[in-house]
Amino acid sequence: MSEVVFEASSVLKKYGTKTALTDFSLTLNKGEVVALLGPNGAGKTTFVKSLLGLLKINSGSLSLFGMDIQSKQAKRRLAYLPEKFTFYSYYTVEGTLRFYANMYDVPKEQISENIDNSLRRLGIFELKGNKVSELSKGQLQRVGLACSIVGGQEFIIWDEPFSGLDPIGVKEVRDLSIDLKNEGRTVLINSHILAEMEKMADKIVILNHGQVKAVGSVSEVAQGGTLEDRFFSLIKGSESC
Numbered sequence: 605m606s607e608v609v610f611e612a613s614s615v616l617k618k619y620g621t622k623t624a625l626t627d628f629s630l631t632l633n634k635g636e637v638v639a640l641l642g643p644n645g646a647g648k649t650t651f652v653k654s655l656l657g658l659l660k661i662n663s664g665s666l667s668l669f670g671m672d673i674q675s676k677q678a679k680r681r682l683a684y685l686p687e688k689f690t691f692y693s694y695y696t697v698e699g700t701l702r703f704y705a706n707m708y709d710v711p712k713e714q715i716s717e718n719i720d721n722s723l724r725r726l727g728i729f730e731l732k733g734n735k736v737s738e739l740s741k742g743q744l745q746r747v748g749l750a751c752s753i754v755g756g757q758e759f760i761i762w763d764e765p766f767s768g769l770d771p772i773g774v775k776e777v778r779d780l781s782i783d784l785k786n787e788g789r790t791v792l793i794n795s796h797i798l799a800e801m802e803k804m805a806d807k808i809v810i811l812n813h814g815q816v817k818a819v820g821s822v823s824e825v826a827q828g829g830t831l832e833d834r835f836f837s838l839i840k841g842s843e844s845c
Contacts, residue, residue, distance in 0.1 A: 606633035608670065609759050609790045610655065615664035617650055617814075624650040625814040628664070632790055632807070634758070637781050639801035640794045642811035643839055648794050651811065652761060656684060668759070680709065683757035687764040687794075689748025693737035697728065697747055700736060701754050708755025722750040725783075727776055741768035749777065753784070760784065761792045766800065778804045802831040812839050 608631055615628040625647050632638055642648050653659040654666060657673045668678040691700045701719045710718055723729040726746040731739065739747065745768045752760055766774050774797075781791045781804055795801055801808065808825040810818040817838045818825045826834045 606635070608632070609634050609636075609668070610792075611665075611667045612651075612655075613665045615654065615666065616662045617647075617654060617659065618662050623814055625654070625661070628814065628816060630809060630816060630819065632759075632792065634790055635785050635788045636790050636806045637785050637804055638790070638792045638807045638809060639805035640792060640809050640811065641796075641798065641801065641835060646811045647814035648811055650814070652684075652763065652792075652794060655761070656682075681757055682759045682761070683708070683752045683755060684761045685748050685752040685763060685765060687767065689745060689751070691736050691747075693735065695736050696732070697723070697734050697736070697739070698732045700747060701751055704751040705754045708757065710755055718754050718756070722754040725753065725780055726750045727773075742770060742773055745769055746773065749780070753780075758788070759790045759792070761794075763794045764796070765793060766795060766797055774800060798832045798835055802826075810835060810838055 610632040612628055612630045615625050617625040628651065640648055650659065654661055655673065657679065666673040668675065669681055671678040695703070698719060701722060702715060705715045705718055720729065723732055726749050728743060728746045728750065731743060736744065749765060752762065765777050769777065778800060781793070784791050785806070793801065793805070802822055805822060808818065808820065808822055808831065809816060810825065818834070822831055825831065
């Protein structure tokens with residue numbers, strides 16, 4: 605039986621009179637690449653912020669590694685890459701990763717090795733001494749991805765990780781997610797790029813109007829067609845209801 609990394613049960617979240625999540629239930633297991641899909645305004649950001657403990661839900665329950673979502677012990681096992689990664693422009697790439705490694709409590713004697721390994725995995729080891737201000741958008745995105753794995757966290761959340769990346773970078777991120785899964789880590793990806801998610805995700809979660817419309821493997825969700833067609837059907841169908 606798979607180890608449960610995250611579990612949401614009957615979650616309700618409101619902003620005043622507006623309902624952002626309703627009857628939201630979801631289980632994520634160890635060693636999965638999970639795609640979180642949905643149109644703008646579907647509730648994806650609210651879900652991720654709730655998972656991170658940044659928002660307080662109105663009712664229901666959220667647990668991380670079997671512990672309360674606010675548990676410091678649980679949060680230490682999680683890493684998050686926001687949609688627009690930025691850092692102090694005068695820091696070097698190495699200094700940026702060192703900051704995150706310290707934040708994630710990586711033992712001092714292991715930090716340099718973790719930094720070098722993370723940079724190599726993202727194909728940017730040669731940028732180690734460059735300042736953040738000298739990086740292109742794609743290079744900065746790779747630095748953000750490297751920061752998300754430098755601490756060795758078991759649960760990694762990427763928000764639009766392909767932003768600014770060329771086709772080679774997209775493939776490298778895809779390969780990295782598979783490597784992380786094979787290491788027993790769980791990767792949750794919020795993305796609009798359905799074709800990539802269809803290639804790399806073990807579990808698809810389609811969210812709209814704050815509700816889970818479909819969850820399962822690509823084949824289970826696609827139901828004999830393409831993920832794109834199924835996504836369009838679910839989203840447009842729910843809009844017309």
